[in-house]
Amino acid sequence: xxxxxxxxxxxxxxxxxxxxxxxxxxxxxxxxxxxxxxxxxxxxxxxxxxxxxxxxxxxxxxxxxxxxxxxxxxxxxxxxxxxxxxxxxxxxxxxxxxxxxxxxxxxxxxxxxxxxxxxxxxxxxxxxxxxxxxxxxxxxxxxxxxxxxxxxxxxxxxxxxxxxxxxxxxxxxxxxxxxxxxxxxxxxxxxxxxxxxxxxxxxxxxxxxxxxxxxxxxxxxxxxxxxxxxxxxxxxxxxxxxxxxxxxxxxxxxxxxxxxxxxxxxxxxxxxxxxxxxxxxxxxxxxxxxxxxxxxxxxxxxxxxxxxxxxxxxxxxxxx
Numbered sequence: 001x002x003x004x005x006x007x008x009x010x011x012x013x014x015x016x017x018x019x020x021x022x023x024x025x026x027x028x029x030x031x032x033x034x035x036x037x038x039x040x041x042x043x044x045x046x047x048x049x050x051x052x053x054x055x056x057x058x059x060x061x062x063x064x065x066x067x068x069x070x071x072x073x074x075x076x077x078x079x080x081x082x083x084x085x086x087x088x089x090x091x092x093x094x095x096x097x098x099x100x101x102x103x104x105x106x107x108x109x110x111x112x113x114x115x116x117x118x119x120x121x122x123x124x125x126x127x128x129x130x131x132x133x134x135x136x137x138x139x140x141x142x143x144x145x146x147x148x149x150x151x152x153x154x155x156x157x158x159x160x161x162x163x164x165x166x167x168x169x170x171x172x173x174x175x176x177x178x179x180x181x182x183x184x185x186x187x188x189x190x191x192x193x194x195x196x197x198x199x200x201x202x203x204x205x206x207x208x209x210x211x212x213x214x215x216x217x218x219x220x221x222x223x224x225x226x227x228x229x230x231x232x233x234x235x236x237x238x239x240x241x242x243x244x245x246x247x248x249x250x251x252x253x254x255x256x257x258x259x260x261x262x263x264x265x266x267x268x269x270x271x272x273x274x275x276x277x278x279x280x281x282x283x284x285x286x287x288x289x290x291x292x293x294x295x296x297x298x299x300x301x302x303x304x305x306x307x308x309x310x311x312x313x314x315x316x317x318x319x320x
Contacts, residue, residue, distance in 0.1 A: 001107060003027045004081035006072040008065070010035040012089035013044055014191070014243055014251035015184050020048040021241045022092040025099045027085060033072050035064070038254060041089075051079075065161045069154050073165060077150065083109070084146045086163040090184045094120075095239035097179030105172060109147035113170040116141040118180040120232075122187050126242050128229045130186070136220050137227070141173060144181055158206055159199060180236065188248045194255035196221055197276040201262050204274060211273030212297050219298075222275065256281065263289075273297040 005027045009016065023030055030050040034042050045052055053075060055068055069086075076084050083106045087093075093102075105115060119142040123130040130137045143164045146152075152166025186192050196218055203214045259282065263271065268289050277283040277294040286294045 001082050001103075002029070002080055003083045003085065003103070003106065004076045004079060005030045005085040005087065006033075006069075006076050007031070007045075007050070007087060007089055008033045008035065008068045008072065009037060009041050009045065009089045011037045011039045011041060011254040013037075013039040013041045014188060014247040015090045016041055016044045017048075018184065018241050018243055019087060019089050019092050020045065020050060023085070023087065024048060026093065026097075026102055029079065029081070031072060031075055031079070033068050033075075035068060065159060066154060066156045069161050073154070077148065082148055084148060084164070086144055086146065087181065088183075092182050092184070092240060093117075094180045094182055094236035096233075096235045097174075101178075105174070106145060106147065109145075109172065110170060111147055111149035112152060112166055113147045113172065114143045114164055114168060115145035116143050116171055116173045117145075118174075118176040119183060120180045120236075121183045121185070122232065123224070123227065123229055124187055124189050126182075126184070126187060126237055126240075127232050129182075129232055130224070130227050131230055132226070132228045142181070143168060143171070158208060159203060182236065182240070184243070187243075188251045191248070191252035191255065192221070193279050194252045194259065197274075197279060197282060198255050198259055198262075200274045200276055201259060201271055204271060205262070205266065215273075215275045215296065215298050218275070222278065260285075 003026065005023045007019065007023075007030065009032055012019075020030060030045075030048065031053065032042075032045045032050045033053050033055055034045070035055040042052055053071070055064065055071070073084070109115065119140050120129045120131075121137060122128070132138050143162070146164040146166075149166065154161050154165045185195070200214050200218060203209055204211055209217075263285065268286055272286070272294045273296055275296045275298065277286060277296060283294065
C-alpha cells in the first residue's frame with residue numbers, strides 16, 4: 001500500500017504549513033500541483049518534502065480546476081500510488097485522527113472504495129465552526145480518500161470538481177468523534193470574500209450561467225446572521241499548526257490584484273450584475289470608474305429558498 005496526498009495550490013502560503021504538517025503523518029508521499037503561485041507556496045511545500053509539479057494545462061477563463069485534479073490523479077498513478085488523499089491546501093485532518101488507525105481503514109478498502117469524513121468549516125476563528133440545521137452548512141460528509149481502481153476519473157464541472165474520481169458506490173464513513181477534516185477558508189474572512197468575488201467573476205466570464213444564478217449559488221456566504229456556531233473540540237486542534245495573524249492579513253493580496261486585472265480586461269460594468277459590491281474596495285473601484293453605485297441583479301427570496309432546497313437534495317444524494 002502506498003498512500004499519496006494530491007494537493008492543488010495557488011497562493012496558499014497563509015495556510016499551507018497547517019495542511020502539510022498534518023499530512024506528513026498520514027502519507028508516504030505528498031504531491032503538489034502549483035497553479036502559478038506568486039507567494040511563498042512552492043518554497044513552503046518543498047520545505048515539507050513535497051514533490052512539486054507546475055500546472056501546464058491550458059487555463060480556460062481563469063479556471064482550470066478539473067484539469068489540475070485530473071493531472072494530479074495521473075501523476076499519482078504514475079508514482080505507483082494505491083490510495084490517494086484529496087485535501088485542499090486550506091484543509092487538514094483533525095488532531096484526534098490516529099495515523100495507524102486511518103491506515104488500517106484504508107487497507108480494508110477495495111479498489112474504487114472511498115472514505116468519507118465530516119467536513120468542518122471553521123468560522124472566522126479556529127475556536128468555532130459553523131454547523132447549521134439546514135442548507136449548505138448543515139452537517140456534511142465528503143469523500144477525501146480513494147482506493148485507486150486505475151480506471152476512474154473526475155467528472156467535469158467548471159467550479160467545484162468532486163474530490164475523488166468515480167462513483168460513490170463503496171463508501172466508508174468515519175464517525176466525527178474519531179476525526180474530521182477541518183476547513184480553514186473562512187477564518188481568513190477578507191480573503192474569503194475576495195475569493196468568492198473572484199469565483200463569481202470567473203463564472204460570469206465563462207458564460208455558462210447568468211449573473212442571477214451565480215448570485216443565488218453564493219448567496220449563503222453574504223451573511224452569517226443565521227449561522228449556528230459550535231465550539232471546536234480541543235482534541236481537534238491541539239496538535240495543529242495554526243496560521244498566525246500576519247499570515248491571515250497577507251492572504252488576500254493575489255485575489256485583489258487578479259480582480260483588478262479582470263476588471264481592466266473586460267470592463268468593470270460587465271460585472272455590475274454580480275453581488276460583489278459589498279466589498280468596500282470593489283465598490284469604490286466601480287464608483288470611481290462610473291460615477292455611480294453598482295446595481296446587482298438578484299432573484300426573489302422564494303427562488304433563493306428553492307435553491308437552498310436543491311442544494312440540500314444534492315448533498316443527500318452525494319452522501320449515498
